[in-house]
Amino acid sequence: MISQRFTQISARRVFAQRSISLTSTRFSAPALITACKPLTQSRPAATQTVPEDEAYSILKAQRAVRPVSPHLTIYQTQIPWTLSALNRITGIILSGGFYVFGAAYLVSPLLGWHLESSALAASFAELPTAVKLLLKFGVALPFTYHSWNGMRHLVWDSGRQFSNKMVVRSGQVVIGLTVVSSGALAVYGL
Secondary structure (H helix, E strand, C coil): CHHHHHHHHHHHHHHHHCCCCCCCCCCCHHHHHHHHCCCCCCCCCCCCCCCHHHHHHHHHHHHHHCCCCCCHHHCCCCHHHHHHHHHHHHHHHHHHHHHHHHHHHHHHHHHCCCCCHHHHHHHHHCCCHHHHHHHHHHHHHHHHHHHHHHHHHHHHHCCCCCCHHHHHHHHHHHHHHHHHHHHHHHHCCC
């Protein structure tokens, strides 16, 4: 496309530099018309000075009739963009949680906290069974979702299952696998 445009502009410049009569038979009519046109169009701008308060009122009136930008509340919720947002959120939760726990583990001897494995296991064992189940499910849910959705993205990176129907279906499979595997991890070892 760029090379065609470059060729057209170059040809117009060559024809414009030569004096071509309109009665010449060497060129067809479009070439003659092109050769006789000026290279650039110019349009004189009609401007006027407007006082600042009047300019602001014109701008305010224009803003009143501008369309409002689309936002999430006008769209119907769909699986692909919901799961995409959840993938980012779970990634932030997991990485943020690891960084916070790692930093707390490093400074715990200085602050007198007991974050060694035996102390954490003993405090966790004292919790009621329902609380243990909820805590384990809450920790397993973002981890399993992010893992299953990561595998889904790896399949997409290979160029497979990227049609609209398969994206929705694989999203439903990821949700199901996430709930089942999170529940299994939460129940395991109780």
